[in-house]
Amino acid sequence: MKEIAVLGECCPQLLAAPLDEDDAELLATGFKALADPVRLRLLSLIANAPDLTACSCDLEEPVGKSQPTVSHHLSVLADAGLITKEKVGRWVNCTLVPERMAGLREALAV
Amino acid sequence: MKEIAVLGECCPQLLAAPLDEDDAELLATGFKALADPVRLRLLSLIANAPDLTACSCDLEEPVGKSQPTVSHHLSVLADAGLITKEKVGRWVNCTLVPERMAGLREALAV
DNA sequence: TGCATGCATCGATAACTGTCGATACATTGA
DNA sequence: TCAATGTATCGACAGTTATCGATGCATGCA
Numbered sequence: 001m002k003e004i005a006v007l008g009e010c011c012p013q014l015l016a017a018p019l020d021e022d023d024a025e026l027l028a029t030g031f032k033a034l035a036d037p038v039r040l041r042l043l044s045l046i047a048n049a050p051d052l053t054a055c056s057c058d059l060e061e062p063v064g065k066s067q068p069t070v071s072h073h074l075s076v077l078a079d080a081g082l083i084t085k086e087k088v089g090r091w092v093n094c095t096l097v098p099e100r101m102a103g104l105r106e107a108l109a110v
Numbered sequence: 111m112k113e114i115a116v117l118g119e120c121c122p123q124l125l126a127a128p129l130d131e132d133d134a135e136l137l138a139t140g141f142k143a144l145a146d147p148v149r150l151r152l153l154s155l156i157a158n159a160p161d162l163t164a165c166s167c168d169l170e171e172p173v174g175k176s177q178p179t180v181s182h183h184l185s186v187l188a189d190a191g192l193i194t195k196e197k198v199g200r201w202v203n204c205t206l207v208p209e210r211m212a213g214l215r216e217a218l219a220v
Numbered sequence: 221t222g223c224a225t226g227c228a229t230c231g232a233t234a235a236c237t238g239t240c241g242a243t244a245c246a247t248t249g250a
Numbered sequence: 251t252c253a254a255t256g257t258a259t260c261g262a263c264a265g266t267t268a269t270c271g272a273t274g275c276a277t278g279c280a
Contacts, residue, residue, distance in 0.1 A: 017154075017158065018151070018154050018155055018158050018172075019150055019151050019154040021147065021151070024147035024148075024150040024151045024154070025147045027144075027147075027150055028144070028145055028146055028147040028150055031141050031144040031145040031150075032145040034137075034138070034141040034144075034145070034218075035138055035141040035142040035144070035145040036138055036237090036238080037131065037134035037135045037137075037138040038134075038238085039138075040129055040134040040137055040138055040141075041128070041129050041131070041134045044127075044128050044129040044134070045128055047220055048127065048128050052220075055256095056256080056257075057255095057256060057257090062128075065238095065239080065240090066239075066240055066241085067240095067256080067257075067258095068239080068240060068241080068242095068257090068258080068259080068260095069238070069239055069240070071257060071258060071259090072237095072238075072239085072258090072259095073238090075258085087246095087247095087257085089247065089248070089256090090246080090247050090248060090255065090256050090257085091256065091257090092256080092257065092258095096220065098220045101218050101220050102218075102220070104218055105215050105218040105219065108144075108211050108212075108214060108215040108218075109215065110157055110162075110206065110208045110211050110212070146267090146268080148268085165226095166226080166227070167225095167226065167227085175268095175269080175270090176269075176270055176271085177226080177227075177228095177270095178227090178228080178229085178230095178269080178270060178271080178272095179268070179269055179270070181227060181228060181229090182228090182267095182268080182269085183268090185228085197227085197276095197277095199226095199277065199278070200225065200226050200227080200276080200277050200278060201226065201227085202226080202227065202228095
């Protein structure tokens with residue numbers, strides 16, 4: 001199993017050369033995290049927050065989902081490397097990882 | 111329901127502004143199509159074929175899936191606007207739609 | 221006309237996923 | 251130490267999805 005970090009680094013394998021099975025799996029993991037409207041809105045909220053960072057507690061109301069559901073989606077985003085979560089006191093700060101976004105973005109270059 | 115074509119056009123709503131529910135749904139539909147390793151490999155094969163076009167019959171063996179499964183995935187890609195399918199004689203030619211790829215790509219710009 | 225072939229559809233099944241209420245955990249403040 | 255609060259986890263349920271064998275449909279070829 002390749003490291004997710006590989007994708008975050010410079011210009012991964014894109015569609016300019018046939019994907020092998022491992023690369024496809026790796027990319028699919030990333031896109032799977034983007035394949036849900038609630039997660040896209042969460043990402044959008046975080047991306048538009050100061051320092052690309054938002055408190056988890058400020059995200060439930062805008063997306064209109066329950067606390068466990070938002071927590072679940074944030075974990076999916078974190079597992080996919082799209083955000084990082086840092087616990088500070090009672091709250092959890094979520095920060096966008098632009099490099100990972102760029103990595104997935106580059107994968108779509110034709 | 112917004113038209114998929116909207117996304118294919120120039121520079122859609124990206125993460126630079128909070129996504130509304132409809133935009134999120136629209137983008138998620140696209141990424142959902144990308145969220146499977148088999149489909150990514152199919153896209154990759156098509157993208158690397160001459161004229162961005164490949165015969166459906168040449169795709170089953172490389173991805174190692176059954177004919178119905180490949181047919182299903184190609185339909186998903188076509189429904190998402192990522193490829194077009196044209197029946198020519200007994201075969202079906204699949205062609206990549208670079209504009210749609212670019213549309214989803216731009217959505218990830220930070 | 222009849223046969224071979226490439227593709228789509230159907231039916232079935234197993235696996236995954238989004239959602240939420242209930243609950244447990246941890247941290248802060250009184 | 252105790253109560254309040256922000257998160258994570260658990261259990262459950264409904265809906266979706268990936269997969270394939272069997273079958274049907276249409277086209278080209280002999």
